[in-house]
Amino acid sequence: DIQLTQSPSFLSASVGDRVTITCRASQGISSYLAWYQQEPGKAPKLLSYAASTLQSGVPSRFSGSGSGTEFTLTISSLQPEDFATYYCQKLNSYPLTFGGGTKVEIK
């Protein structure tokens, strides 16, 4: 099965910072990748799918890119409500594996 590796696992940043999270697949998955945001105690929220398509209602400061085996989620200017944990998920075939997560905390 294809594995997803996220980096970093933990990230400390300030409001206004540009933040980039990477997700690497052990084999190519074309553009079949989604990103989610999860706040403590809540269900995840879909941010983007097809690697770079923003879900309706998601602020434009979020952007996704990549294809094949390397993908990135970028937050152009970190806002207080963005401090959360972010997950990638492969969507090309079952199992729909998640990455290990990246926790974004306030510096």
Next chain:
Amino acid sequence: EVQLLESGGGLVQPGGSLRLSCAASGFTFSTYAIYWVRQAPGKGLEWVSAISGSGGSTYYADSVKGRFTISRDNSKNTLYLQMNGLTAEDTAVYYCAKPSSYSYAVDYWGQGTLVTVSS
């Protein structure tokens, strides 16, 4: 409005069984595959299982294959997860999740139900 409401979680002893349910509303249930996703305390998300809209195809993570069975009753708009041979590693919040109509990505999640496996 799409709603997914899980139930059936609780405390169970190692080796025991539990059946989770997910009542769905606000969309045409039979036309969507539905997933179970779990999250152990303080850990990341783990995709567990999926079932096609008709119920004819099922998929499982290796960690639960042979122990868990996913099923659905489209007449009741309800999803199930029968969990047998439970171990401490199965302790988690279990979410019912609906994929979007244009991608396998999840656009709606239930609130989750906690399963605790402990003696």
